[in-house]
Amino acid sequence: MAIDLVSRAEWGARAPRGSYSRLTSTKGVKVHYTGGRVDPAIVDDHARCVAVVKSIQSFHMDGNGWMDIGYSMIACPHRKVFVGRGPHNLPAANGSGLNSGHYAVLGLVGNSGLVEPPDGVLHAILDAVDYLRAQGGAGKEIKGHRDGYSTDCPGAALYAWVKKGAPRPGGGGQEPDPETTPKWPGRLLKYPPIMRGDDVRDWQRQIARLGYTIEVDGAYGPESKAVCVRFQKDRKLDPDGVVGKLTWDAAFTPLP
Template sequence: MAIDLVTRREWGAREPRGSYGRLNSTKGVKVHYTGGQVSPDIVNDHAKCVAMVKSIQNHHMDGNGWIDVGYSMLVCPHRKVFEGRGPHNLPAANGPGLNSGHYAVLGLVGNAGLTQPTDGILNGILDAIEYLRDKGGAGKEIKGHRDGYSTDCPGGPLYAWVKKGAPRPGDGGGPQEPQPSPAFPGRVLKYPPVMSGEDVRTWQRQMRARGWSLDADGLYGERSREVCRAFQKEKGLPVTGAVDRATWEASWKEPVT
């Protein structure tokens, strides 16, 4: 599933008071919770999620004196990922001296009220992590805030999930089987024209997983065509630069190492 991103403009973020420190890459991501009470009502009312994200930004800016909300991304029970400081920008929530090592992703659970992360929150956190890996050079580590700083964050339930390896809900946390080829979308992805859609993004992600340098932006442009042609040549397929059924199926034929 593509990330359900709520941009700063969409959630009504305040402008930062200054310039962020810049990051080229990080070791990975640290997972956080609010550390306070979270009303269970947010599970059934997304407007309350938006209000909560705004209140967190206000607290960080007006209470902590930070230039902006301290998290890179914030995730609500509806699997929506709110843009905080975003990729390549130094977070502030990990603790002094620890912010350059990891991005910071908050799940909207607390130490009272809503304490157990929903599947939507867990999936959203993983969506945010994949986004930060793709767009911000985040490494493979997934840790809790407490792994680097003396705190209870991200709380017992969320930290237990992190310690299990942060599995997707329903996968049991064990080794994942190689993914079968998704159904061919029924249309040839080709350039020109530039085509966009989730099937384009699905193919781009698979090619990235196979080691090709390619943005999973959902746009079948010139770089996608270049990768397609090289892949077709590698697999002994007609070199057309268009992802037809044979190319699509070959993209998933061998396990990704």
């Protein structure tokens, strides 16, 4: 299935305090766990996952004094991937001198409570890895936080999975469900004038899931047009700022 991204706007992230140091590529990804207790109830309530991610950001910013949450991406039991610092931005969670080598992906399990990663967490970690390879130049390495740093992270269960080669549960992922992918609405989304509708919101939400900063408000105005132009340039499409069928389909088609 295509990655199910939860944008920073969707999970209510605080704005970073400053500018990220940029990365063009990394050796790969390091896998983390929370290091504390994770309430097993998050498995049945995605809202609890959102609350945990927000609390981690607050701890990193207010407790550690970091500019933002330290992780690149966060994987939850519902096979959703939260955007943390995102691709091409230096993480802070791997340890001093180690952050430029690997992106940091957190699996929402801990050292008590929810300890064994559900399949949804493992799938989401690998979805995040695939995304960081496609969008952030991540290399092939998948390592644990403890590799090269003195820590128990990512815990015994996650680290054993990493050492096995980080296999995808069930031997593979699910195929995209065409019924859940919005079809092109049949009208060109463009500005001016401002266009509104559920189709605009669907496109904005998908673009946010791909890592672009955009307000998901259902209104196609100057901001949406500017983001569309950036997306079209990234996908080698005519950068006219108009969401036609080619641009719509490109947004909902995973990169090879």
